[in-house]
Amino acid sequence: NAGVTQTPKFQVLKTGQSMTLQCAQDMNHNSMYWYRQDPGMGLRLIYYSASEGTTDKGEVPNGYNVSRLNKREFSLRLESAAPSQTSVYFCASSESGPTGEQYFGPGTRLTVT
């Protein structure tokens, strides 16, 4: 039982490049989330998917897009990376949205130069 997995673990991009961060969970959870963590800012919600087939914006969605590919997978795409998107990105899932316990992946450390 792997829980929540994320790929890649590390990535360096140049300004303007694009990339997709992958997230998968094997707990049959309905809800999935993408956060970014920055020093002094805590974790901030980028996008979430309450259930398969739905996605909604969080607190800081600008510059990102998401896809809930199926119940297991939720990807985050940066279309044109900017230095301000340098951060650690975490994916999380919960069985029943805001009433359930959240489980986090190990994170992706992204640097945009």
Next chain:
Amino acid sequence: KQEVTQIPAALSVPEGENLVLNCSFTDSAIYNLQWFRQDPGKGLTSLLLIQSSQREQTSGRLNASLDKSSGRSTLYIAASQPGDSATYLCALSTSGTYKYIFGTGTRLKVLA
């Protein structure tokens, strides 16, 4: 707008001490409150989840309490150990939304 505050930002204690970490919030209409531990360079590990109808949860040396009327949760760590050194984060979900709001955490160092 829900705001979550954790004070102090950092704390150092000698091994064996009992300690309390604080989490304050401004809107009492919450679904649940969750405490996490984060080690440097790692993801978040769930410690305890308190549903809005509960007052406290316990796991081993950890006890978390919730007082919605005062907008406060505490995480009590008994007989602290150097292995407890980490950043502790609280997060809560507000009724009517799917969003979790995180505090900025308390960085705990337990000295041997």
